[in-house]
Amino acid sequence: MIEIIKKIIRGVILSIRRTDIKINSFHIGYNFLPGRGCIIEREAVIANNVTLGKCCTISKRVILENNVTIGDYSAVNIGTMISQRTKVGNFSSIGNNCMIGNGNHAIDYVSTSQLLYGKNNILGVKTSFDGFTKTVTICNDVWIGNNAILMAGVTVGDGAVIGSGAVVTKNVEPYSIVVGNPAKLLRYRFDDDKIKFLLKNNLWENYSNHLSTIKKLIEQQENWECF
Numbered sequence: 001m002i003e004i005i006k007k008i009i010r011g012v013i014l015s016i017r018r019t020d021i022k023i024n025s026f027h028i029g030y031n032f033l034p035g036r037g038c039i040i041e042r043e044a045v046i047a048n049n050v051t052l053g054k055c056c057t058i059s060k061r062v063i064l065e066n067n068v069t070i071g072d073y074s075a076v077n078i079g080t081m082i083s084q085r086t087k088v089g090n091f092s093s094i095g096n097n098c099m100i101g102n103g104n105h106a107i108d109y110v111s112t113s114q115l116l117y118g119k120n121n122i123l124g125v126k127t128s129f130d131g132f133t134k135t136v137t138i139c140n141d142v143w144i145g146n147n148a149i150l151m152a153g154v155t156v157g158d159g160a161v162i163g164s165g166a167v168v169t170k171n172v173e174p175y176s177i178v179v180g181n182p183a184k185l186l187r188y189r190f191d192d193d194k195i196k197f198l199l200k201n202n203l204w205e206n207y208s209n210h211l212s213t214i215k216k217l218i219e220q221q222e223n224w225e226c227f
């Protein structure tokens, strides 16, 4: 009960202190650092040490576990779970009901049940088991379709697209589109020259230095004049 009251007070203080962000969730852990213009929808659960860049949207029923970091202008849609220490870059869009990284149970111990070897196990056994050693990195401008699953430890390169329902078990190359279970390359979004140009100019990491280029390329749609 005291914990719930503390959370409510923390949420209210945060909303009053930061009038430039819209927080409807009271499930917020300690050391939450949202950038300006963020929107946190109701029923979102934000654990401890979570950092958001500016203008991120965290939709309802999203779960951000401890130490998740998300860059500027990224969006996480309804019901998605992002596991601890995941890093997401700028301008990335994550669909509904995705599972981004997940902990593992031991498969070499006599039992798979964490209750027999995990933290606070019923036997009082001390083991070195950590189910969260591998973390997920989602770079910039990544689009992840609904219901995708990203296994622990994968890196998704800049500009990649993950099809809806994909199960990503390996790293995903920049500007590739992967689909299926296990996820396989469908095609690349652009030809080699365009991909080289995008990676060389690193448009999304330091986007504020490249806004006029980005604007021009968006206006030109697929017919970029730089080629």
Ligand SMILES: CC(C)(COP(=O)(O)OP(=O)(O)OC[C@H]1O[C@@H](n2cnc3c(N)ncnc32)[C@H](O)[C@@H]1OP(=O)(O)O)[C@@H](O)C(=O)NCCC(=O)NCCS
Pocket: 077, 093, 094, 095, 096, 144, 145, 146, 147, 161, 162, 163, 164, 165, 166, 177, 178, 179, 180, 186
């Ligand atoms: C991955 C995606 C972007 C590909 O779009 P596309 O390039 O227009 O692909 P196409 O529809 O031309 O399909 C090309 C092939 O890929 C297959 N395919 C497309 N999406 C697929 C998916 N998610 N899973 C498995 N196969 C898929 C198609 O069946 C087709 O196969 P074929 O060549 O054997 O007939 C799109 O299908 C997708 O999954 N979008 C995500 C939608 C979503 O979840 N939105 C949420 C909003 S945040």
